[in-house]
Amino acid sequence: MGLVEESIKPHERLSEHLADDLAAVNVLIRERMASKHAPRIPQVTAHLVEAGGKRLRPMLTLAAARLCNYDGPYHVHLAATVEFIHTATLLHDDVVDESGQRRGRPTANLLWDNKSSVLVGDYLFSRSFQLMVETGSLKVLDILANASATIAEGEVLQLTAAQDLATTEDIYMQVVRGKTAALFSAATKVGGVIANAPEAQVAALSTYGDALGISFQIVDDLLDYWGSGATGKNVGDDFRERKLTLPVIKAVAKANEEEHAFWVRAIEKGAQGGGDLDHALVLLKKHNAMEETRIEALSWAAKAKDALCVLPDAPIRHMLTDIADYVVERVN
Template structure:
């Protein structure tokens, strides 16, 4: 009930990082300008103006600053990470043929698939230009690896959709590609740019990775539970996405139940009432409860990794963020 008024760890991070976040916003606006192609800022302004939570840039800034960094490279890195994220959103909209994103029509509906593909490419290129400006090859290595993991995860998700044999290991690779690879690159490169010790850099990587996995697991769980922010229950079922709740329900299914999954997910023939039955089968396997426990476990792992990082307010806020992303399912 007081959800609306609660000050979240994201709010506190945004306040603590207000100045560099301003710099990130300026960098993004300056770099998405295209002298030659005014369509580009039109498309990106639409996306970036839609008010994302800026969680990724905050991860970079918090990681570098909790390690004592005071320069400007982390602002460039944070903008890089947000550009990569925005580019993947643009391409996702083409791939998912989505009509809505953050409650507004997606760019591919307002303009067309062509613009979404090409402007996404432009943002990727801009991201690489920005990261090259940091002049740090270790950072470039991590971010280019993250970009490959993201693309690989997306392709894997495409081929795994409707495949009942999808394993939990495959799910984890998809989740790393969708979310955790960029989270961990954001925190790890923040530590590197600050010149942190290897042990701290490794801990920051583990934190970002675990946070991203917990974040995505909660998202996949809420697709089955519904929540108060308007996400549509059952989207993943309709799109035949093999998320963890379905993987676990299918793993325990026999006879008629297995035939049900083969028809609705494998063949995509869905009828009225199927979503209800799917949920019942998932509950019968205790799948939501077990995924919930796993998500909490990842959040714990992330918080625990932070104990190997320099103490302070920013570290505390990141630890609280770890709890916050799983709070909705606690």
């Protein structure tokens, strides 16, 4: 492999491999995000859809279908469905989190308003279900409908768990499986289902997506304290927003009385002052919380790669393996 090839990231290689399919997905997205009567819908949607995201989730659907030798048209519908669901959740999340920036740009709720973000998100959810129905597959509809419900459930659970020091690693994992991994898993699974792949391959694709999504979220939470421009966040954003993520959960579990009181003040009560983030970082290092979190992320990435073993030995499979490695590359 030459130096130029080595500089191309795994998701970029997959994007090039699926270029024709992705072009068809983009055409379909533009068609279906249009609105005859409410021009604000395409304005808000375009702001987020065309913000330069990796399109990882719809690529997973296309890749899974192609890996299972699908030659019909509906993998494009399903990839667009997955992107609409993802975009809808981002619009809603930014309202819930009162965010002002996403992917380095002002959020839709900041540029327009919360009402527009919520209602356009609802519109995209509705569009996603229209696209699902067009595939004519009840199994696909079942998978994506369940994923949509799980995503919403995970977000609501996070509302109650995010600032509660009693939140355990099991609850954190339930939140992550809801808010992130559910759509990764559904995205890969429906690709296999639409291709009528054997059950073992469909299950493997689902496992791959689940493990990849968990690893993806754990890395994102870890980098909030380690620091990386790749997340689009500043170091300590989660701390300032009082989000109880895995590194903090691990540190809280090992905290002495004085340390526990600090976490109660900073996370549960939100009475943060200058120097609190630095002190939090000291405690995370003291209890090896970030290293333990890193090891968990690597473990989930390994599970994702292992799941692919039952699938056809093809270039796409190796690209999916490389993506699992890439997700944890920043902390490896």
